[in-house]
Amino acid sequence: MIDHMGFAVSDYERAKTFYAKVLAPLGYELIMEVPAAVNPSGAPAAGFGENGKPDFWIGGEGKLAYPLHVAVVAKTREAVDAFYKAAMAAGARDNGAPGIRPHYHANYYGAFVLDHDGHNIEAVCHAPG
Template sequence: MMIDHIGMGVSDFGKSKAFYLKSLAPLGIELVKEVYGWAGFGKENKAEFWIGTGEMVQHPMHIAFLADSREDVDRFYQAAISAGAKDNGPPGIREHYHANYYGAFVIDPDGHNIEAVCHKAITP
């Protein structure tokens, strides 16, 4: 991995925290820590994605989370939609990136384009 962690300001901490708790769970990403109005999400007790208050909400960003399987991408998409996300591209192959790029895109409460992607080929 190239980046240690990323953080972004949100307009409604409670709403965004609930959204990410539900949306990222299918990817095995959970709330790891809360400190000073910030919530850190990650795996194996390492917070890599932070949301918080007290900073300007950035213009819409694109953040992609790595999924272990295509089924996890599907579960992410369904969880995010049920958590209030807007569809920005249902799960499917995006051949213009590469032959095995399977992703799903949603818009979060602050307008960010949030993606789950799996790069693995389907094996028989």
């Protein structure tokens, strides 16, 4: 089981604003920030999550050589739709509009967007329609 994950971004403040908007429909909020002066990486970090636990972290170390894929659970299909709408409004690029992905399983409802660094961010609901 994964406790938390984090990745570097090229523009920390822009990414922090982007993820605050994009993750809000999924129930995530900015929970804490770690200043560069006390972070072992020497860069600021922001932790997003719910119920007071940050589990989705971004850090200002700079753009990764290769983009990554992160999927965040959505409780409803409507939350997936809201995530996608918020992401597009925040400057994301479409990488797969909300919809059923039956090649994964019959109830896999997901949406995919590319953030400013090209990371593939997904919201997915596994519940039946």
